[in-house]
Amino acid sequence: MKLQCDVEVVSRMLPTFGMRSRGKGARAVLSIGKHPDKSNQRAGVYMMICTAKDRAGSKYKLRDNIEKFFTWFVEEGKATVRLKEPAVDICLSKADANSLKNFLSAARLADRGSDTSSLPLSTLTPVRARDVENPKKKLTIVFKKDYPLTSNFPYSLEQLQVSYCKLSRVDMRMLSLKALRKLDLSNNHIKKLPSTIGDLGCLAELILHNNHLESFSEALCLSTLQRTLQHLDLSQNRLQGLPSQFCQLRELVNLKLDDNRLAWLPFHIGRLGKLKFLSAAHNQLALLPSDFRKLSLENLDLFGNPFTQPNPLDHTIQLKFPLPLQELASRAVVNLRIPYGPHLIPAHLCKDLEVAKTCDCSRVCVRFFIKTAVSMNLHQVSSTVVLVDDMGGTDAPVQQHFCSISCYSQFLDNCLQRGIR
Structure with a gap:
């Protein structure tokens, strides 16, 4: 049983000497396995922690040696294992939640002295340097030959760009990247967005420029994206309209809708109170919704829409x-x-x-x-306005x-x- 995460080993004796821990973990590989017990020549079960500075690893006995587990934030990839001897707290963070749960379960069984044949034990050997490197935060793929077909994306990714790969759909492996803050799938052939994109609880930036999208689903508008999404680029697609629920995405700051087939904007667009940059050039907008007056923008671009001069008598x-x-x-x-x-x-x-x-x-x-x-x-709703037409209006x-x-x-x-x- 192995686990990759950030680890900080904190001695509970530090306060006695007026000292504090540095409060920062190091990337490590944790293993649970057998190690000969020199005192009675029988194999004991140990936890070994290997870091870049100590690739040989430090070992801690597990049987009858765990005082307590702290698992309040295990769903966030965080937990603490308190040992009796030595008096240390092993603080784990930035771990995959499911892998962390399995690791803690194995540690609990080892502490209780369960039969070792029932434990998923590993060989306690030094690790390679690449195993304890800091997790990858950013990945850019712009050639189809570089797209991973058999391996998973690094779970630690915060920014992922996959462009010019002719994707016809969103890869479900991307939707397991819970730390993802920016997803750029521009310049592909995606026709439909899965509602599970809304399960990416940290996603702040979604770029879908130059795809084949024909709709933006209501489910996405009612997902956790309501609380996280700030930048949305839907330009150069085939959208004819947006659902009324679109205006539930109230954290939006930047919205790009250029070069679509939009015949209307969402009725309650004025509810996007944080929106500062709106671009909907080269669409089929004949007029704007009445709620448009409530916007307070910094930059607005509506060039190339078939607006006509209104006549109040036409009703x-x-x-x-x-x-x-x-x-x-x-x-x-x-x-x-x-x-x-x-x-x-x-x-x-x-x-x-x-x-x-x-x-x-x-x-x-x-x-x-x-x-x-x-x-x-x-100019009543935006500081900067790109000309609406060729006449300078x-x-x-x-x-x-x-x-x-x-x-x-x-x-x-x-x-x-x-x-x-």
Whole structure:
């Protein structure tokens, strides 16, 4: 039984002499195996710790010698083994969680004096220098011939780039890299993303530039990426739209959507409160969602979209007189901020409430409204704006909703007065 991890051996006698441990582990290989006991010439089970400075290894007896296991953070690859003699704590970190559990289980059996035939014992021999090197944090593969077919990716990777390898799908071996912070799969042929990407609990940067993606699933938007993802590059794909749940990725700072087939942006894009860089050039956007006004960006690029000059008189009326009871109740729930959820009301009503529109009067409308478009200078939402068109403009059409005819009439009156002035 062997385990690769960071190890710090801390003497519990240090405080007696007014000393402290250095608090930093060294890369090591731990082994559990037999070693002749010179006192009675029988084989005992020992734990051996080999480091770069001590490749021959230090050995510690296990039988009846473990005072306690500290395993509160074993799922994070951390644990501590407290020995009776010598009085030391063996602190383990940066280990694979499953391998660590198996190693601790073997150590526990050895401490209890279990039959050695039932233990996964190793030969206690010095290790090679490469076995105790610091774990690899970054790996870049840009040639198909270098792509590993039989071996796994180093579990310690924090940054992985696999480009120009003609991948048609995401390799499931990548999804076991729990320390991964940056995944770059640009310039491949990936058509679909597995929802298990959302299980990468540290992933802050996901680059999928120049692939064949046709959708971004709702499951990814509702995964742990909500708390970790800060940079997302979906440029040069085949996306026609993004789900409304996309705006649950509220840690996003940088979003690239260039060169797709997007006909619309997510309705509640204004909920991306941390978004600072947005690029959606060369898509099929005819107008922007009304929630776009809530953004506060540093850089915005919408060049090459088929925006047209809006006319407030061109409108769509979706109203009934009187308003249906369901509409009145839905408006009341949102206006009064009454809590709701699928455990209280039917799920389809929850979806309606999630896309409630805000009128000029600050009240909301759900299914019944008047819709038009107005022109907005994009400098209202971004410090730097790339020109919207070849004419040097920075204005774009934004959706506008009205909860009633009176609100729409007042809006037209205001437009007329501004025109007269």
